[in-house]
Amino acid sequence: MNQKESQAVNRREFIFACKRALPLAGLLFFPLSATDLILAQENEKYNPTEHNYAMGIDTHKCIGCGRCADACKKENNVPLEPIFFRTWVERYIIAGNGEVSVDSPNGGIDGFPEIKGDKEALRTFFVPKLCNHCANPPCVQVCPVGATFISRDGVVLVDEKYCVGCRYCIQACPYGARYLHPEKKVADKCTFCYHRIVKGLLPACVEVCPTQTRIFGEVGVRSSPLSRFVRFNDITVLKPSLNTSPKVYYAGTDGEVR
Amino acid sequence: MRSESGTYNQIGLHSQETPLITGNQTFASVTDAISEIIERKTPRLWYLAIAFSSSLMIMFFVLIGYLIWEGIGIWGINVPVGWGWAIVNFVFWVGIGHAGTLISAILFLLRQRWRTSINRFAEAMTLFAVICAMIFPAIHVGRIWVAYWMFPLPNQMDMWPNFRSPLIWDVFAVSTYFTVSLLFWYVGLIPDLATLRDRAKSRLRKILLGIFSLGWRGGNRQWKHYELAYLLLAGLSTPLVLSVHSVVSTDFATSVLPGWHTTIFPPYFVAGAIFSGFAMVMTLSIIARKVFKLEDFITIGHFEKMSKIMLLTGMMVGYAYSIEFFMAWYSGNDYEAFAFLNRAFGPYAWAYWIMITCNVVVPQVFWFRKLRTSIPVLFVSSILINVGMWFERFVIVVSSLSRDFLPSSWGYYTPTIYDVGIFVGSFGLFLTLFLLFVRFLPIIAVSEIKGVLPQADPHYGKEH
Numbered sequence: 001m002n003q004k005e006s007q008a009v010n011r012r013e014f015i016f017a018c019k020r021a022l023p024l025a026g027l028l029f030f031p032l033s034a035t036d037l038i039l040a041q042e043n044e045k046y047n048p049t050e051h052n053y054a055m056g057i058d059t060h061k062c063i064g065c066g067r068c069a070d071a072c073k074k075e076n077n078v079p080l081e082p083i084f085f086r087t088w089v090e091r092y093i094i095a096g097n098g099e100v101s102v103d104s105p106n107g108g109i110d111g112f113p114e115i116k117g118d119k120e121a122l123r124t125f126f127v128p129k130l131c132n133h134c135a136n137p138p139c140v141q142v143c144p145v146g147a148t149f150i151s152r153d154g155v156v157l158v159d160e161k162y163c164v165g166c167r168y169c170i171q172a173c174p175y176g177a178r179y180l181h182p183e184k185k186v187a188d189k190c191t192f193c194y195h196r197i198v199k200g201l202l203p204a205c206v207e208v209c210p211t212q213t214r215i216f217g218e219v220g221v222r223s224s225p226l227s228r229f230v231r232f233n234d235i236t237v238l239k240p241s242l243n244t245s246p247k248v249y250y251a252g253t254d255g256e257v258r
Numbered sequence: 259m260r261s262e263s264g265t266y267n268q269i270g271l272h273s274q275e276t277p278l279i280t281g282n283q284t285f286a287s288v289t290d291a292i293s294e295i296i297e298r299k300t301p302r303l304w305y306l307a308i309a310f311s312s313s314l315m316i317m318f319f320v321l322i323g324y325l326i327w328e329g330i331g332i333w334g335i336n337v338p339v340g341w342g343w344a345i346v347n348f349v350f351w352v353g354i355g356h357a358g359t360l361i362s363a364i365l366f367l368l369r370q371r372w373r374t375s376i377n378r379f380a381e382a383m384t385l386f387a388v389i390c391a392m393i394f395p396a397i398h399v400g401r402i403w404v405a406y407w408m409f410p411l412p413n414q415m416d417m418w419p420n421f422r423s424p425l426i427w428d429v430f431a432v433s434t435y436f437t438v439s440l441l442f443w444y445v446g447l448i449p450d451l452a453t454l455r456d457r458a459k460s461r462l463r464k465i466l467l468g469i470f471s472l473g474w475r476g477g478n479r480q481w482k483h484y485e486l487a488y489l490l491l492a493g494l495s496t497p498l499v500l501s502v503h504s505v506v507s508t509d510f511a512t513s514v515l516p517g518w519h520t521t522i523f524p525p526y527f528v529a530g531a532i533f534s535g536f537a538m539v540m541t542l543s544i545i546a547r548k549v550f551k552l553e554d555f556i557t558i559g560h561f562e563k564m565s566k567i568m569l570l571t572g573m574m575v576g577y578a579y580s581i582e583f584f585m586a587w588y589s590g591n592d593y594e595a596f597a598f599l600n601r602a603f604g605p606y607a608w609a610y611w612i613m614i615t616c617n618v619v620v621p622q623v624f625w626f627r628k629l630r631t632s633i634p635v636l637f638v639s640s641i642l643i644n645v646g647m648w649f650e651r652f653v654i655v656v657s658s659l660s661r662d663f664l665p666s667s668w669g670y671y672t673p674t675i676y677d678v679g680i681f682v683g684s685f686g687l688f689l690t691l692f693l694l695f696v697r698f699l700p701i702i703a704v705s706e707i708k709g710v711l712p713q714a715d716p717h718y719g720k721e722h
Contacts, residue, residue, distance in 0.1 A: 083337045090666045104666035129664075138514050144425035145407045146418065162417060164407055165330075165400020167340040168425055172513045176664040179337055185329055185400035239663065242514050258593075258663055 046198050048152040053192055054247035056215035056229040057128055064089055064126035066108030068205035075193060075204035082106040084179050086190040087130035087205050092256055096120040100256045127257050128213060131156060131177035131190035132238060132246035139169035155194055160186045174239050278372055278710050281554035285708050292704050293457055295550050308693045314686020321679045326402050332676045339659040339671040344398035347681050349651040351391035352506055356499060357535025358384025359439050363495035372563055374706040375555045380539045381443040386691040388436045390684045424508040431505035435498045442491045448474050449705040503531040510654060517597035517658035526578035533571035534647035536564050540640035544633060546701060555702050558631050565630040572621030597658055605670055606657040609649050616646020
């Protein structure tokens, strides 16, 4: 046996070395399998049929800070251009003569400019808007490929793998809650931060609201904060005449709100 | 008794109408006059015309390529106005494609024998317009490469079209209409292709026409089968004429958007489609008649009849415009009332008044015999009507979307150069197909024209 051969690793040595390294390989693969395991457990814990999510909005409390719209953009990677929003804040200005004007510069993220003009503003208020997660949604009806649907927990979602980008749902939505994502080229909208709520967290907009204007909860669950909100306020929904059965409940909105 | 200027109608009664075909034609002269258009040397004008139209067509396809590459952001669509010129053009072209089958099927079933002079190229025009129309919904989607998901194709993605969506009804309505119209057109062509085959000088022509004329010999049994097939296809196409544009209108009518959400849409759209389709037939037939010297076959009488149909359908459209306003007021719905006031006096008022002028005022000239028998008047008004009908779709699509329910997201739509280029390019495709048709196929149905000659009457020349 010469020097060169003795330095080489023969088959027997290689297999023995592998045996010794086996626990290391286990370490390498454990995290992957463990996340699977944990995820599977979590999924087992979460049963969508046990939930029916909805939101309440107390317009008396809204100060128009736009934190909700900002948080939504950051949480959900909504394009930053001032025309794409999953949620936004509108300002209603009712003049002395009853004339109504509405604005929402950059969805309220940068605040609202001072009211200009010599007209006296009789009343102003802010109305946060988002997808109403209707129980009878016009957008779901018109989607030609069935990419938009109501999940079993009552959230209207878009499957971006299936969406062809025809924009029919965007036109059909009477609340203007949808837009075409400029990069993905598919319809995009509020999901109630679905990735958060299935883990028991609150939607980003609700989480950041400094005045608790937004109340997230479930329909028909007495312990839910939403139930208390609905019980103690005069509730309206937007455009009830359209028979869409919206699940965003407003308290303190005026007849001017549309 | 038969007078020189009169013709016999189906049951042999004498009618005082002007003859359908003038110039003392015989069976042979009809064949010669129409076949000669195809058999003569290609005129220089045709080359010039096709060079122009095909360059527009190439521009159309290049722009579509760029659209697929870059995305629909190159168009002027924005957040409130998500549907722009692509949908306007789709509805416009489908509307144009209505006259052909109306002329060939409904007028056939109603035994309007004047249809024979114009049905062939009206049908061809229908097919080409529907081809143009079918391109737009396909290219208007954000992810063009998956547009085929709108067809019920078996797949492994657990995917199936949503049959509650009017967009899916569109896919079926337009493709059915195209298929039946194509079959109808082709069946009608068979006897004429056989005539051309028998007259063909070159071998290639003989072989090709031989294949496409499906062994037609003009035997009695063949005619019997042919006429039955033609009648059945006419019966099949008739409901399609009404259904296609009704379905297109439901794209809008089923949405809850003010200005779209009305029950009047299906009949209003069908009337508008027939109106614009006839206008396009009129424009093209005036040119074809002049260029190919077909004055004996397409007479002023034909134009008069077409202009009467346009007068009728134009007034139906005008009635629809006014009833929309009435309903907006009568329903007491603020949104609806606003949508219509916004159309007439809002930022798109210019488009609205172009539409009213072209579609309601212009056809009123057809009340006057002198005007509806004047070729220049007919030519100009038929073009104006199509301009008006394009604007009608523009007003419906864009003005409703630009000021919808949400005042905070109102906007104004301005087309880009790509919107305009693709629309103009679609005319290139349409004209190219039409020019190929007039060069290679008989533009008037030879066998059907012979059927309306006085000589075709079984009692021709007999004294009773």
